[in-house]
Amino acid sequence: MKKLVQSTGLAAILALTGSMAFAEDSTDAIKIPTHNWSSQIVGAHIVGKLLEKTGATVEYVSTDSQVVYTAACEGDVHLVHEVWEGAFGVAFQKVVDEGCVVDAATHDAKTREEWWYPSYVEEICPGLPAWDALNACAEKFATAETSPKGRFLGGPVDWLKHDAERVEALDLNFEVVNAGSAAALWAELESAAKRKEPIVLFNWTPNFIEALYEGKFVEFPEFDAKCKDDPSWGTNKDMTYDCGNPKDGYLKIAAWKEFPTKWPKAYAVLQKINFTNMDVAVQAKLADIDNMEPAQAADKWLADNESRWKAWIDPAS
Structure with missing residues (x-):
């Protein structure tokens, strides 16, 4: 009986993983928000172009950088690839705690x-x-x-x-x-x-x-x-925000909770995308100094970093 249960359990696991391996992504467009700073806009197009390489359809949506977390919670946008801890950590953590947004990945970049x-x-x-x-x-x-x-x-x-x-x-x-x-x-x-x-x-x-x-x-x-949130902490015992911002803040990728099941191939790539400090700085430079349009800047970054992103989109990796 014990062997039968174990065998049945193993069969169920293999069936599940097999269905995941061959699951097809939805043909619905993945909506990627763009905000009001250059590295984010260029990075959004890089992410979009990478997801398109999985066969996904991508749509860019101009979105307020605070409202975007509510939008992601409701499925009106489907990912946020540049979550800065200092500016957006509170809003991000709120929707993660609510269970409507998932913490998909953390970049190597420190902010x-x-x-x-x-x-x-x-x-x-x-x-x-x-x-x-x-x-x-x-x-x-x-x-x-x-x-x-x-x-x-x-x-x-x-x-x-x-x-x-x-x-x-x-x-x-x-x-x-x-x-x-x-x-x-x-x-x-x-x-x-x-x-x-x-x-x-x-x-x-x-x-x-x-x-x-x-x-x-x-x-x-x-x-x-x-x-x-604790006025008693710090030099001012009556007020909050009597401190600086984090010195080694995170840069994360957030995703709508339904993303992993609706676009499993695209989500696997999303989890591998990993920008360094230099990547983010270069993405801003391409737009602000070199005056490239976002799509052009994204193409330039992809051309210069092909060996890295090919590993991100390779299912075997």
Whole structure:
């Protein structure tokens, strides 16, 4: 009887794995979101072209970078290939916990998203990169819009960086002004750098900016998960966000919960896609410096990295 049960169980497993091996992907289009920064848009097209190599049909959908997690939960988009821990970790984890989105993979890339300044600013504001040096020279960062407070130029509002909460919690004499896009951030940086004017703005790594400008991140109190929801943690016992962002944040791939069963071949490839810091920086450079259209930039990256992605789409690997 024991051998019969074991044999029956083995047969069931073989039948299951056999059906998985030969399962066909749905002919429905895989909807891939595009956001408002260059590496993500180029990377989305790289992912799309890789999935097309499995026979999938792909559709690109312009989507708010916070709303996208609700959209993925509801199956309105089917993957998010660039989940930055600092900006989107909370929204991502919420839908994973709800069971409607799966944590498909983690890239090798390590991320950091923080206040940043070009190196010459240290001569204007001694004490940097320590965060508490900012108040002593806040007026030097002031603009007509923020005077007498300094201006921190943040990313688009939908990146949800909680900069205003941090300013209040750390009692910084700064006002947050949000740029409309990544391109607007870089235009302001270029203008200030040419005139050696003080500027502190949102930046991140990996990014092509670090190849163009010497600079440093502001060093805020060390990040801890309690900083986001426990006011008693940290220097300010009454408020949250009295800390910096993670210094070695993850970059993940998220997928709609039905993705693995609806497109099993495509999902197997999705789980193997793995970008490094250099990959993400190059993807941004191809668009922002080389002025390539997303599809053209994706083709360039694929041509330069053929040996890597061929292993990703090879079922035997």
